Structures are given as structure tokens and as C-alpha cells.
Amino acid sequence: MSRIMRGVRSFSTAASALLADASADATRSARQPLAFQIFRDVPELRQLRRQIIRNDRTLGFVPTMGALHEGHLALIREAAKENTDVFVSIYVNPTQFGVNEDLSSYPRTWDSDMAKLEKLNEELETSSAGTGRITAIFAPTSKVMYPTLPPSSEIDGHGSFVTITPLARKLEGVSRPVFFRGVATVCMKLFNATSPDRVYFGQKDVQQTVIIKRMVKDFLMDTEVRIVPTARECDGLALSSRNVYLGSRRRNIGLTLYKALTAGANAYQAGKSSRDDILGAARSLAECVLAEQCTLAPNLRALYEVDYISLADPESLEELDCVDPKRGAVLSTAFKMAPLEETNPGEDCGLGDGKVPVRLIDNFILQPRE
Numbered sequence: 001m002s003r004i005m006r007g008v009r010s011f012s013t014a015a016s017a018l019l020a021d022a023s024a025d026a027t028r029s030a031r032q033p034l035a036f037q038i039f040r041d042v043p044e045l046r047q048l049r050r051q052i053i054r055n056d057r058t059l060g061f062v063p064t065m066g067a068l069h070e071g072h073l074a075l076i077r078e079a080a081k082e083n084t085d086v087f088v089s090i091y092v093n094p095t096q097f098g099v100n101e102d103l104s105s106y107p108r109t110w111d112s113d114m115a116k117l118e119k120l121n122e123e124l125e126t127s128s129a130g131t132g133r134i135t136a137i138f139a140p141t142s143k144v145m146y147p148t149l150p151p152s153s154e155i156d157g158h159g160s161f162v163t164i165t166p167l168a169r170k171l172e173g174v175s176r177p178v179f180f181r182g183v184a185t186v187c188m189k190l191f192n193a194t195s196p197d198r199v200y201f202g203q204k205d206v207q208q209t210v211i212i213k214r215m216v217k218d219f220l221m222d223t224e225v226r227i228v229p230t231a232r233e234c235d236g237l238a239l240s241s242r243n244v245y246l247g248s249r250r251r252n253i254g255l256t257l258y259k260a261l262t263a264g265a266n267a268y269q270a271g272k273s274s275r276d277d278i279l280g281a282a283r284s285l286a287e288c289v290l291a292e293q294c295t296l297a298p299n300l301r302a303l304y305e306v307d308y309i310s311l312a313d314p315e316s317l318e319e320l321d322c323v324d325p326k327r328g329a330v331l332s333t334a335f336k337m338a339p340l341e342e343t344n345p346g347e348d349c350g351l352g353d354g355k356v357p358v359r360l361i362d363n364f365i366l367q368p369r370e
């Protein structure tokens with residue numbers, strides 16, 4: 001069976017063998033032909049990778065946790081512009097979730113993910129802008145990704161881990177202490193499995209981009225890190241796989257995150273550079289909306305906790321008292337949207353009926369002035 005065929009191939013024949021160990025979180029169904037191959041293990045994927053090198057082709061790699069949306073597709077489009085082949089990984093990595101985090105409720109939407117990727121490949125096929133296409137999906141099992149020990153989500157758990165400190169301890173790392181150890185570890189493994197010429201990450205997860213760039217630099221890894229702008233809804237809300245849990249009430253109030261960042265960025269655009277001015281504008285907007293919500297009845301309001309609003313150096317993520325005009329800054333924030341206290345009949349409460357707390361993050365880059 002040839003695994004290096006680039007054309008459309010039958011999902012129900014060849015791929016079914018590859019998917020023999022499909023896990024519950026990725027229930028595959030025999031369906032339409034796919035224009036890419038699906039790999040569950042590393043050796044076959046490497047075989048395809050070697051073929052790409054032999055043919056003087058280039059590889060762009062897009063790591064994801066599935067539940068694909070336009071933000072993910074934007075990364076893939078960018079990868080297809082710059083490479084002949086694009087590999088996309090879909091793996092909900094357990095080691096980046098702490099013991100009390102949302103690993104079990106993280107959305108898993110294999111069939112619709114495959115449909116979106118097929119459709120995107122059709123678009124890439126006909127597009128004049130891009131040269132490349134998705135040629136492989138890597139959807140490994142945890143046994144493949146963590147062959148020696150079952151993965152640990154404990155902060156002092158055993159395992160072979162990549163740690164990037166102090167970056168990993170800041171911002172998201174305060175609330176999610178094992179998060180970036182898990183991200184760096186799984187990305188190291190994914191990069192080792194795919195040997196990509198270029199890797200693509202979204203600006204939405206800004207700290208992740210800084211940590212991956214640092215990892216690639218410090219471990220002398222032979223790949224280029226590309227960052228793709230944040231894809232947003234029309235009103236500004238950053239697309240995120242977790243948004244499906246919000247429902248309309250929390251989604252509307254969740255937009256405060258974006259509005260707070262906009263207020264801070266406007267202060268910077270107006271010529272302010274100090275922490276007090278920039279963060280003051282962002283914080284007062286977030287506080288004002290929350291105060292308004294608190295006056296409403298429990299069946300009408302959506303409450304949140306602001307985990308942080310940060311003004312930090314773009315590379316070190318050290319907090320700044322004042323933006324250096326030569327370096328600019330990252331203005332970032334995380335909100336924890338609380339579960340709805342009371343719901344109304346017929347209300348759109350999102351997946352999980354409004355009971356799932358949702359962590360939202362977003363950021364703006366304040367560009368250098370000089």
C-alpha cells in the first residue's frame with residue numbers, strides 16, 4: 001500500500017488500517033474520500049516526510065488540538081502559501097492540562113474537523129495564491145506520544161519534559177502551572193516526528209508563541225517559527241475552540257476582554273506609554289462592565305474574574321512600567337467566565353448548559369514607535 005500518494009485516496013480502505021486503534025475521542029467513520037492521509041504513528045509519517053525531502057518539497061506543520069475553526073484554517077492557509085506540503089496534527093495533549101483543568105470537557109469534533117480540512121484542501125487546490133496543500137493529518141494516540149510513562153499532569157510528576165523557564169511561569173503559567181511544560185514537551189515531540197521546515201502558531205496564544213520561539217532557539221532546532229494574526233468574529237471576539245461553551249449571554253460579556261484590550265491599545269495609540277495609563281484604561285473598562293453585571297439578576301448576568309491584564313516585553317514577558325518605544329510591548333489578558341448562576345427556558349447557554357467555566361485569553365501587540 002502506497003502511503004506517499006498525493007492524490008485523493010479511499011478513506012474506507014487504506015486509512016481504515018491506519019485507524020485500527022482509533023480512540024474514543026476520535027471516532028472515525030467510513031465516509032467520503034480524503035485528499036490527505038491520516039497517521040496514528042510516527043514511522044509511516046516519517047516515510048512521507050523523507051519522500052517530501054527527496055522530491056525537494058517543503059513542509060509546513062500546524063499543531064492543533066482539533067475542534068477546528070477559522071483561526072486554525074488561517075494557520076493552514078499561511079502554511080500552504082509557504083510550503084508545498086502541510087501536516088496538521090490533532091492531539092489533545094493531556095500533559096498541558098492541570099489535574100483540575102478541562103481536559104475531559106475539551107471539545108472533540110473529529111468528523112467536522114475532517115470535513116473542514118477536506119473543504120480547505122479543495123479551496124487550496126483551486127487557489128492561485130498558494131502552492132501547497134494538506135498532505136497529512138497526524139492524530140497520534142497517547143501511547144505513541146508518551147511511549148515510556150503514562151503522561152503526568154502533576155507539577156512534580158515524573159516524565160521526560162521540556163521546561164522553558166522563567167517564561168513558562170509567567171501569565172498563563174501562574175494559573176496553569178504545568179501548561180507550558182506540557183506544550184513545550186508535546187511540541188518538541190511533534191517537531192521531532194515531523195521535522196518541519198516551518199511551524200505555524202496563532203498570535204492568540206501569545207505566550208505560547210514566545211515559548212516556542214525560545215525553545216527552537218535554545219535547543220538549536222532546525223525550523224522556522226511563523227506567527228499568524230488572531231482570527232476574530234466580526235465584533236472582535238477571538239476565535240477559540242472553547243467558545244462553544246459560552247452561550248450567547250457569556251459570549252456577549254466575554255467580548256469585554258477584547259474591549260479592555262482595545263481601551264489599553266487606544267491609550268498607547270494616543271501617545272501614552274506608562275503602565276498606569278495603558279493598563280488603567282483596560283482595567284477600568286473590565287471593572288465597569290463587571291460592576292454593571294453585578295447589579296443584574298442572576299438569570300440575566302454573566303460574571304467573570306480577571307485573571308490578569310499584563311503589559312510585558314515581547315521577548316522576556318517581563319512586566320513593564322513603561323513601553324520601550326524601540327521594542328513595543330504585549331498587552332494581554334485572561335478572563336475566567338464563571339458558570340451561569342441561573343438559566344432561562346430556551347436560552348442558548350452553549351455546550352454544557354452554561355455550567356462549564358471558560359477561560360478566555362487575548363492580546364494585542366503594541367508595535368514599536370521607532
Ligand SMILES: Nc1ncnc2c1ncn2[C@@H]1O[C@H](COP(=O)(O)OP(=O)(O)OP(=O)(O)O)[C@@H](O)[C@H]1O
Nearest residue numbers: 064065066071201202204205230231239240241242
Ligand atoms: N483565533 C485564532 N486566530 C489564530 N490562531 C488561532 C486562533 N485560535 C487558535 N489559534 C491557534 O491554533 C493553534 C491550535 O490551537 P488550539 O487547537 O488550542 O485552539 P484554540 O482555539 O486556541 O483552543 P483554546 O482557545 O480552546 O485553547 C494554536 O497555534 C493557536 O494559537
Ligand SMILES: CC(C)(CO)[C@@H](O)C(=O)[O-]
Nearest residue numbers: 063064065093183186205
Ligand atoms: C500547540 C498545541 C497544539 C500543543 O498541544 C496547543 O497548545 C494548541 O493547540 O495551542
Ligand code: BAL
Nearest residue numbers: 065096097179205208
Ligand atoms: N490554545 C492553547 C491550548 C490550551 O489552552 O490548552
